[in-house]
Amino acid sequence: MHPAYSVIFFTSASGGGYLLLALLALFGALGILPTDPVLGVVGFGVGFVAVTAGLLASTFHLGHPERAWRAFSQWRSSWLSREGVLSLATFVPAGLLAILWVFFGRTSMPLAILTILLALATVSATAMIYASLKPVQRWANGYVLPNYLLLGLASGATWLALITAIVLPAFYATIVLDWTAIIALGLAALGKVAYWRFIDRSRSASTPESATGLGAIGKVRLFAAPHTEENYLLKEMGYQVARKHALKLRLIALALGFTVPAILVFLAMLVSGWAAVALLALATIGNAIGTLTERWLFFAEARHTVTLYYGSEAA
Incomplete structure (x- = not known):
């Protein structure tokens, strides 16, 4: 799939931001x-800024960003809509918790639990x-959900x-926070x-034979491309990254x-x-660079089954 920089930033910043809010609420x-009021201002401030920046960046990939509000109405059937609803809902308990923390020097267990649950639900959505x-086998698997949560936890x-x-x-208790970060980074790795x-x-069960329904006849080969020049499908869903480059980026x-x-x-x-x-600043910068690189690979290495109609042997 074609890596969209706005979505890469969104998934990196919002994941870390929501899990930062969850960790603040938990601890x-x-x-x-x-x-401490200063800790509350800085901690919740960084979390809210990261989340807001990520959510705003996600609209840049839309053809009509001004219509983004319409996505909220499809929460019964769309994970995108559920994500939007949950992302805004998280601001309510997290915001109230931040007010209690900063202005009254106390916290609230019910608000903390709501913040944690909604933050996790948002990243999960x-x-x-x-x-x-399902057409993208490298996304439709049991590894994607826990990896999103672990990446956000490591950053947060x-x-x-x-x-x-x-x-x-x-x-x-700084040592508790440091060990939390170390364990989270290890689990994310x-x-x-x-x-x-x-x-x-592994690879998708779809093949040129199954996609065309001609498997009973024999091996299916591309005779002529559906289009004579590059189109939207090839640009967005047929993006390819060389194996040697992918390996280098994985190591980075x-x-x-x-x-x-x-x-x-x-x-x-x-x-x-x-x-x-x-040292912690360098760790944070390194984690940010590595997370952005990993997010780019997540999209670049994905293969949509539509590419089977353009000569690809597997998806």
């Missing part, structure tokens, strides 16, 4: 994080937009570790390796997105002050 409700598309946990180190440098292993060892995503950040977060636990902040 605040459990008493692991203090309801985003994943299901792609996992529900890394952001929270950095924010806490800046706002509360002497906070006693394992999830991506498992996903890549799956798409490398794995190293910069998860491995190096996990090492940097661990090293940050061994030092203090601005040295720890610098």
Whole structure:
């Protein structure tokens, strides 16, 4: 599939933003994080900005962005619509929780639970937009949903570790946040390796023979292309990335997105002050670059079954 930069940014920023809000709600409700007003302003602020920027970026890929509001009416049948409804619904408990945190120095377990559940539901709905598309076998599988959640968790946990180190440098429970980030980064790495292993060892059940219904006759070969020049289908759904380039990008995503950040977060636990902040900042930057690279690959390596009608041997 053709990688759309707006959607790549959306899935990266919104996933990290929603999971950051969920982690703030969780650690605040459990008493692991203090309801410090500055931490509340910065933490919730970063989360809301990331989520909002991601949601706005997602409309850039639409042919008519001004009609995006109409998607909310199809929540009964469309994962895209459900995502829109859930994304806005999350702002209500998260916003109320932020107000309690910043202005009243306290938290609320019911609001925290609602924020966590709605944040997870929103990211899950985003994943299901792609996992529900059966014509794209590399999306319609059981790896996509957990990977979306793990990628968001890795980013959100890394952001929270950095924010806490800046706002509360002497906070006693910083090590809990650092280990949360390390574990999240490790799980995200394992999830991506498992996903890549799956798409490398499997392919769609559709073939030129099954797509045309001529399998009983024998091998089907393309005699003439449906179009004499490149069209929308080939541009959007027939995008191809060379195997050697895909491998390099996978290594970059794995190293910069998860491995190096996990090492940097661990090293940050061994030092203090601005040295720890610098290491966590580098971890956050690396994770962002790796996540964007992984998201690009997620779209670039997908194959739509429509390409079978254009000479592709498998989808």
